[in-house]
Amino acid sequence: MTPSRSIGDAMRLLAGRAGLSRELRLAHLRWALLARIVDDRLLTLYNSAQVPGNVFTSRGQEVLAAAMGVHLRAPGPGAIGDIFAPLIRDQAARLAFGETPLDVIRTHLGKVTGPMRGRDGNAHRGELAKGMLPMISHLGAMPSAVAGVLLARRLRGALAYPDSCIGITSIGDGGTATGALHEALNVIAIEKLPFVLVVANNQVSYSTFNDRSFACRDLVDRAIGYGLRGWSCDGTDAVDSLVAVGGAIAAARRGEGPQMVVASLLRLAGHGSHDDARYMPAELKARFGDGVELAQAAALAEGLIDQAGLDALLEELRALVRAAADTARGEANPDPERDDWRVLSTPDLLAMPGPTAEANP
Numbered sequence: 491m492t493p494s495r496s497i498g499d500a501m502r503l504l505a506g507r508a509g510l511s512r513e514l515r516l517a518h519l520r521w522a523l524l525a526r527i528v529d530d531r532l533l534t535l536y537n538s539a540q541v542p543g544n545v546f547t548s549r550g551q552e553v554l555a556a557a558m559g560v561h562l563r564a565p566g567p568g569a570i571g572d573i574f575a576p577l578i579r580d581q582a583a584r585l586a587f588g589e590t591p592l593d594v595i596r597t598h599l600g601k602v603t604g605p606m607r608g609r610d611g612n613a614h615r616g617e618l619a620k621g622m623l624p625m626i627s628h629l630g631a632m633p634s635a636v637a638g639v640l641l642a643r644r645l646r647g648a649l650a651y652p653d654s655c656i657g658i659t660s661i662g663d664g665g666t667a668t669g670a671l672h673e674a675l676n677v678i679a680i681e682k683l684p685f686v687l688v689v690a691n692n693q694v695s696y697s698t699f700n701d702r703s704f705a706c707r708d709l710v711d712r713a714i715g716y717g718l719r720g721w722s723c724d725g726t727d728a729v730d731s732l733v734a735v736g737g738a739i740a741a742a743r744r745g746e747g748p749q750m751v752v753a754s755l756l757r758l759a760g761h762g763s764h765d766d767a768r769y770m771p772a773e774l775k776a777r778f779g780d781g782v783e784l785a786q787a788a789a790l791a792e793g794l795i796d797q798a799g800l801d802a803l804l805e806e807l808r809a810l811v812r813a814a815a816d817t818a819r820g821e822a823n824p825d826p827e828r829d830d831w832r833v834l835s836t837p838d839l840l841a842m843p844g845p846t847a848e849a850n851p
């Protein structure tokens with residue numbers, strides 16, 4: 491579906507398309523495909539009763555999430571990197587930002603080797619040292635956490651325009667109705683933080699459709715009310731997503747203040763693996779394409795890759811995910827007798843004098 495466009499939007503898209511390199515397009519395709527393959531493997535594991543709990547896939551949202559991931563900078567030696575707080579359907583962005591399929595599968599299988607050490611499951615994972623805040627379920631909570639990191643970085647002099655690190659998170663159409671998001675966006679706008687919010691309007695919040703979630707014409711209209719810059723894109727279209735999300739991130743890096751991207755797309759599966767989404771109307775299904783299929787077709791049609799290259803890439807990615815699943819399945823579950831009962835805190839933190847040590851003898 492193509493959202494309605496102003497002449498300014500159309501010109502921005504034309505100019506932005508010209509600025510997208512072949513390397514960026516191919517990297518974007520790779521992360522979108524890998525996310526789909528990881529999700530498919532998680533569903534196979536779930537269907538064979540190997541996943542405690544549920545699987546929440548990003549089916550239909552890979553292209554948008556990959557557009558976030560390819561524009562982010564992970565921390566590295568001497569580089570502070572961006573701060574990223576992914577939500578449930580951001581698998582492609584996580585992978586592009588440095589999360590491995592092995593860590594995704596370890597977390598879903600509850601393995602002690604995973605980033606949450608078998609103490610939290612499915613999407614509730616992250617690694618602070620790698621710039622990724624672990625997701626919590628409470629919708630609307632993560633923008634405040636990202637804002638807190640950015641404010642702390644500002645106090646340390648670590649926001650250096652016109653090429654600053656940025657903070658980014660996403661929210662669904664349903665999540666935009668939370669009070670927590672309102673409070674966070676207000677502070678973020680007042681403080682002019684280098685922050686990007688990606689709103690993935692996948693038309694549905696569990697089984698509640700847009701007409702029961704908000705009454706404004708378009709969620710992007712809210713941006714101006716907060717004092718953010720708003721961008722719209724078709725979240726099933728690779729170029730449109732890359733231009734809008736890339737443009738918003740670049741503007742935040744330059745110091746132009748917080749940005750909000752609203753993407754239209756469709757959740758192509760149930761809310762989670764427990765939901766068959768029988769309530770999804772045919773009219774909606776007919777309006778939206780599958781971004782991953784569209785991205786492959788576009789890459790072939792534009793000569794970015796040929797069929798043999800695409801087949802080889804798919805085989806490479808499938809082998810990577812298969813190997814990750816084989817490794818994770820053989821690993822240990824947490825052992826309550828041996829566990830030190832810390833999830834994210836470090837032994838050094840607990841050894842510090844003061845209230846922390848007293849509270850955790």
Ligand SMILES: Cc1ncc(C[n+]2csc(CCOP(=O)(O)OP(=O)(O)O)c2C)c(N)n1
Pocket residue numbers: 578579627628629630661662663664665666668692694695696757761
């Ligand atoms: C504050 C809050 N209220 C309710 C829930 C329960 N809940 C989890 S996911 C979900 C639907 C979210 O819909 P949306 O924000 O559109 O994201 P989507 O699942 O479509 O990606 C709800 C209601 C929650 N996690 N947090």
Ligand SMILES: [Mg+2]
Pocket residue numbers: 662663664690691692693694695696
């Ligand atoms: Mg939704």
